[in-house]
Amino acid sequence: MFELSREHEEFRRTVAEFATAEVAPYAAQWDRDHHFPVDTVRKMGELGLFGLTAPEEYGGAGLTGADGGFTSLCLAIEELGRVDQSMGITLEAAVGLGINPILTFGTDEQKATWLPDLVAGRAVAGFGLTEPGAGSDAGATRTRAVLDGEEWVVDGAKQFITNSGSEITSLVTVTARTGSRSVQRDGATVEKPEISTIIVPAGTPGFTAEKAYDKLGWHASDTHPLSFEGARVPAENLLGERGRGYAQFLATLDDGRVAIAALAVGCIQACLDMSLEYAGQRQTFGGPIGRKQGVAFQLADLETMLRAARLLTYSAAAMKDAGAPVAAFKQAAAIAKLHATESAVSATRIATQVFGGYGFMEEYPVARFYRDAKVLEIGEGTSEVQRMLIARGLGLPVE
Amino acid sequence: MNIVVCVKHVPDATADRKFESDNTVDREGVDGLLSELDEYAVEQALQLREKRSDEEISVTALTVGPAKAADAVRKALQMGADKGVHVSDDAIAGSDYLGTSLVLAKAIEKIGSEQKVDLVVFGMASTDASGGVVPAMVAERLGLPQVTLASVIESQGDQVRIKRDGDTATEVIGATLPIVLSVTDQSGEARYPSFKGIMAAKKKPVESYSLSDLGVEASEVGAEAAYSAVEEATARPPRTAGEIVTDEDGSGATALAEFLASKKFI
Numbered sequence: 001m002f003e004l005s006r007e008h009e010e011f012r013r014t015v016a017e018f019a020t021a022e023v024a025p026y027a028a029q030w031d032r033d034h035h036f037p038v039d040t041v042r043k044m045g046e047l048g049l050f051g052l053t054a055p056e057e058y059g060g061a062g063l064t065g066a067d068g069g070f071t072s073l074c075l076a077i078e079e080l081g082r083v084d085q086s087m088g089i090t091l092e093a094a095v096g097l098g099i100n101p102i103l104t105f106g107t108d109e110q111k112a113t114w115l116p117d118l119v120a121g122r123a124v125a126g127f128g129l130t131e132p133g134a135g136s137d138a139g140a141t142r143t144r145a146v147l148d149g150e151e152w153v154v155d156g157a158k159q160f161i162t163n164s165g166s167e168i169t170s171l172v173t174v175t176a177r178t179g180s181r182s183v184q185r186d187g188a189t190v191e192k193p194e195i196s197t198i199i200v201p202a203g204t205p206g207f208t209a210e211k212a213y214d215k216l217g218w219h220a221s222d223t224h225p226l227s228f229e230g231a232r233v234p235a236e237n238l239l240g241e242r243g244r245g246y247a248q249f250l251a252t253l254d255d256g257r258v259a260i261a262a263l264a265v266g267c268i269q270a271c272l273d274m275s276l277e278y279a280g281q282r283q284t285f286g287g288p289i290g291r292k293q294g295v296a297f298q299l300a301d302l303e304t305m306l307r308a309a310r311l312l313t314y315s316a317a318a319m320k321d322a323g324a325p326v327a328a329f330k331q332a333a334a335i336a337k338l339h340a341t342e343s344a345v346s347a348t349r350i351a352t353q354v355f356g357g358y359g360f361m362e363e364y365p366v367a368r369f370y371r372d373a374k375v376l377e378i379g380e381g382t383s384e385v386q387r388m389l390i391a392r393g394l395g396l397p398v399e
Numbered sequence: 400m401n402i403v404v405c406v407k408h409v410p411d412a413t414a415d416r417k418f419e420s421d422n423t424v425d426r427e428g429v430d431g432l433l434s435e436l437d438e439y440a441v442e443q444a445l446q447l448r449e450k451r452s453d454e455e456i457s458v459t460a461l462t463v464g465p466a467k468a469a470d471a472v473r474k475a476l477q478m479g480a481d482k483g484v485h486v487s488d489d490a491i492a493g494s495d496y497l498g499t500s501l502v503l504a505k506a507i508e509k510i511g512s513e514q515k516v517d518l519v520v521f522g523m524a525s526t527d528a529s530g531g532v533v534p535a536m537v538a539e540r541l542g543l544p545q546v547t548l549a550s551v552i553e554s555q556g557d558q559v560r561i562k563r564d565g566d567t568a569t570e571v572i573g574a575t576l577p578i579v580l581s582v583t584d585q586s587g588e589a590r591y592p593s594f595k596g597i598m599a600a601k602k603k604p605v606e607s608y609s610l611s612d613l614g615v616e617a618s619e620v621g622a623e624a625a626y627s628a629v630e631e632a633t634a635r636p637p638r639t640a641g642e643i644v645t646d647e648d649g650s651g652a653t654a655l656a657e658f659l660a661s662k663k664f665i
Binding site: 007010011014015017018046047048051052061062063067069072076 | 477590591592593594595596597598601
């Protein structure tokens with residue numbers, strides 16, 4: 001049987017206590033005000049949540065795979081997500097998209113410059129990949145970076161970038177065309193864009209985080225469109241190898257899928273907890289509604305979804321910590337993300353139904369989870385992308 | 400400097416708590432945790448260690464209790480204490496404050512026989528028995544000054560100054576180490592253990608003592624030696640629904656006032 005270690009369970013309890021005391025009481029207000037709570041992010045940093053997968057020299061926990069560092073990050077995301085999906089995604093994106101690319105591909109100098117603040121939660125960073133006309137289709141990237149002497153000049157636009165415009169955002173890493181190269185395809189020579197990643201510090205003239213999006217959910221998460229108009233950064237801000245920008249991004253994507261699955265598990269757990277409590281309290285026809293099979297069976301479904309999603313998620317996380325072969329982990333990550341996020345959307349639908357009319361009222365957190373859940377099926381690879389990957393994992397030549 | 404923090408493993412207040420047939424608390428059949436009020440004591444000890452980086456400070460978490468009480472020590476180690484001591488002996492079960500303070504004092508003496516103990520820190524009370532008298536008793540047994548109910552703690556060299564907030568005045572008290580100190584829940588929020596701290600705690604040393612290790616006779620402690628006994632324990636009746644006054648004709652305020660007067664609140 002798959003089990004978490006005692007230390008992981010104790011850590012889960014710690015984060016659960018933190019989430020209950022420091023996040024839950026304010027989540028509804030932050031959601032209403034579209035407020036990104038910088039002080040709480042800092043407290044999450046003090047608890048070490050941003051450094052669970054970072055080495056000690058940058059202020060991280062310095063854990064090895066055997067310690068289960070990635071699993072601990074997933075637990076933290078789940079437990080924050082159980083009370084507030086916005087704070088769960090803030091942590092997930094800060095680590096997966098902010099810290100990881102620099103940790104994995106950065107030079108010693110880049111790491112020393114940026115990581116200490118990011119790991120401490122004093123700063124967050126965004127990853128600018130998606131554009132109005134390009135997401136998973138990297139070839140369509142239009143943002144350009146041209147080397148002018150000792151500087152890159154970045155022009156273009158990015159969209160849906162998490163943690164990119166908060167008052168503590170220290171940088172965004174952006175993918176940009178830095179040239180093109182000729183490749184042979186079907187006997188013909190075609191020009192393929194060369195994509196590289198470049199670190200653009202917040203406050204760089206010409207770089208603007210535009211007004212935050214008005215989103216369906218994740219209101220307390222910081223998400224902006226970005227524009228670059230002749231934004232100049234030093235040549236040494238190239239992150240990793242020139243021309244490997246998209247490949248580098250793909251390499252960090254699988255972890256993010258498992259982390260989003262963990263966020264979905266937190267959502268399902270919240271749905272079950274809220275529904276169970278309500279089904280015991282709410283009286284109709286002389287008894288609690290939990291006595292009715294129509295309600296009770298739905299709660300049974302929630303519990304079943306929760307267990308399945310949790311097992312898929314944490315076995316994928318354990319594979320990552322154990323250093324499983326890439327192909328096997330990729331498949332496990334895609335399956336966990338697909339199943340957990342689609343279950344989360346179903347779970348919020350069930351929970352709002354259990355709450356009846358109250359489920360439609362913003363006065364109850366159920367409505368917030370209902371709005372927050374949908375994006376789980378979209379961010380870090382849509383359900384369709386996961387299905388494509390899983391089918392390819394089966395050996396099917398899916399386009 | 401050598402600091403000992405006394406911590407207690409108590410039943411989780413949110414769990415279904417029970418008593419044994421002899422009216423002592425059932426400590427095995429219910430989930431337990433480090434008493435919340437003792438977390439403040441651990442926090443203050445750790446803060447002292449951090450503030451006084453000029454000298455080597457060791458923080459030892461000490462507990463007395465059955466096997467499960469080791470969890471309280473482990474939590475203190477996860478928060479950052481350096482080592483733990485767990486005194487466990489079947490004969491201790493049912494001890495009153497006097498018995499408990501004897502075991503604690505002897506354990507502190509034993510810890511001090513290896514390296515002099517400069518400071519003993521307690522929470523203001525436990526969250527289960529809520530006596531709040533053990534710090535004073537331990538101070539008396541050790542022959543040390545007791546500086547209790549501190550909300551602010553400052554230290555320099557061998558001097559400690561604390562603030563104690565009373566109902567009518569705030570006192571500032573100075574003392575010279577070694578002392579026994581107790582801290583209130585106003586002394587500063589306790590930190591959460593990080594995952595790094597949880598992993599590090601696995602490698603920290605925890606010593607186990609029995610009564611004979613401490614030179615305490617079984618007859619000196621436990622329910623038999625206790626000066627008091629719980630004769631009866633009754634669960635508090637469930638709360639009944641409150642009374643709702645609906646103000647339809649302007650008589651609401653009068654009704655409220657009458658209610659409060661009938662209960663002698665006003």
